[in-house]
Amino acid sequence: MDGSPLLAAGGGASLSPTSPVSVRSIIGINGMSGMNGMNGMNGMNGANGAKRKRSISHAVGTGFDSSPGSVLNDDDANDQSEKKRQPGVKRACNECRQQKLRCDVIQDPFQSCSRCDRLKLSCKIESNFKRIGKRSKHAEMEKEIERLRRNVQQARAQGYVVNDDNEDDSMTHSQLQSPIINNNIYSHTRNPSLMGSDEAVSSLLHLKRGGSYSLPRIVRELEEVRLTDEGEAQLFQDFWLFYHPFLPFLNRNLSPEQYYQQHPLLYWSIVAVAARRYTLDPTLLTAISSPLNTLLWKTIGDVPGSHFVVKAMCLLCTWPLPTSTTTSDPTHILCGVMMKTATGIGLHRPNHINDFTRVAVELNKDQLHDRVVTWAVCNIVAQNVATGYGQPASSLYDWTLATRSGESGPFQLSPELEARLQIERFCDKVSKEMYSNASDSRGVAGDEHRSILMRVFRREYGELYADVTSRCLSPIVQFHLKAAGLHLRLAGFFDSSATVGYLDDLMGLWRSTITFLEEILTNSTVSSPSSPQEHISIDTLKHATNYLQQMLVAAGFALLKLMRSFFSQAINYDQGRQLFHRTISAIRSTSVVHNDLQWRLAELMVQMWNGARLETQQGRSGMDDDSVLRMDDTLQLKVRCRHSMSLVFDSIWHWREEYQARGRGSLDALKHPTNPDSANESTASSTHMDSGLSNLPTAHSLPNLLGTSNGTLTPVTTGLAPPNGMIGASLTYDTNPSNYDFFDPQHWMLDNLLDFNYSYVPPMEGA
Known part of the structure; x- marks a missing residue:
């Protein structure tokens, strides 16, 4: 080669570290x-x-x-x-590569290697083939066998008998126990990582012959709660029939498996809501509360990035899990997390979702509509929580939720959700204008300003009422429409007797209270829109949302307060009395667990009714001449920082002060609560609730109620008359004001009196 520096003698090459190499x-x-x-x-x-x-x-x-x-x-x-790089290069087949053996396969034309022919193996060559380690494969198989053995042992321990001549000798007959298993749901102590293995166990057992067993297939499990096929199907059916009409934003056409794939929290939230009235296993709601709370806050702690988690939080804010006290109720906090999560993932800007993601996302029409609906429901739920808890709302009514009449597309909501959004927007406006005064330490608008706002909002509510009513929507929409009117009118308790139009405001409050209660009590059973063919009815009181329950309590306290005041002379007292009795029964029917907050508040109202000092005559009709009324300021509220719900908290404060003045009170109506039914009431046969109205104790007779040494109230012919068979526990107050939780007076009031475990279910009469 020309110019190549080769060594002639030695046959070696002259190497240079810096020269180009070959x-x-x-x-x-x-x-x-x-x-x-x-x-x-x-x-x-x-x-x-x-x-x-x-x-x-x-x-x-x-x-x-x-x-x-x-x-x-x-x-x-x-x-x-x-x-x-040519394909004709010699390469071993997959089987020989797996065993690291020589291979005589011929690729062109293809002929199987001698080893594959001898062992009857499939001889093929794949470019992406990877060897599998024998040790890891064997270890995995051993784990699977051990797992199946444990599951079979558990099935036998539950009482399922399988005839098998080759049974494991270590499984003695003494290990078999009588099964106490619900036909749909039961508990376990297995590792959650073994989820789905019961199907394999069931298949193995069904392969046996001559056995007497019936093992339902487990489809889902959350810690110690397991669901079978039948239980899952029934729970989801109950949800669609009885709960979904209150907040119709989920897709009923999706299967439970699809909801679980979207997010486990959404799946278990649906199950928890349906478990509130699940008759096949009444203990399911209590059993699922703790593991679901763990899953919820773990999901939140991991910073969720899916709008399916937002849907789950919407459900849990609408139907909260039962809690023992109001301060342990995380609904208000969870609502804030829900709204921040929604805005964090861009639900309020669905057209610009890529501004909130790390990767490019393209939404089709259905996905875009799903996010718009979820954002609308977030605002509806957030406003319900704010109104029901008497707190500032975290809702955000932006361009995405703007009303666009006649427009169709992904931003178009269903008629029911559109109406609900209009109603909650009105409630938000009332709260912000009435209770967000920057010049007042409590945030309440001044008397004159509030009077002007009341006239403006009355006219606006009339227009909203006419618009929504003309659409002929479901009764559930009417419930929320009447609740919005009550929310507006409850501001009348902030007026003084010198306010212009004071009696008119009180009369408007009375009518709004009566209208709301009549609406929700008269239509306590409505047809489920989810099953028009089957004509299934919904008990609206038993399946009502937390917001409707809170407004029902507010209406009951409003009725009680008006009928205990001078204003009782201007109204139909008999009508109010009967309606109050029905309201007490309705509040008790909304109780999910015995002795929960709704149950306690109903009993508290009854005691306030029994202890009322009324100077009125039964059957006296309303008076047209308002000049005969001797008005005072007893209707004004001391608690004024909780928006329209200030009435509820003020009534509880009043209850405490009134009963503490008599001594240490007792609520002993757990086993046999005070009977609120007065349908057949008469002078001779009045209920406990009415016993204190005709012959009220005066100040000098008060010591007669405190004649015992243990500090409990002793029943006399009038006043607080505890029913027969009551629990004889003495429950006392904490007289140290520093121990009171001023953020939520319901907490210390109900805690010190009735802090019972939810697992306790009082026996029913005749049981």
């Missing part, structure tokens, strides 16, 4: 043995090819190269490289 030239030179360099290069084949590969590795590893004038130039190297 690896093949090194191989050719090193491979010369008894022949010249060029013949040695051209004669390499067969076994010398393997030496060439080893030489390449050695040369590259040491960093040495030949000079540019090597025997094999760059063109020859490129030719050899092209030959290596």
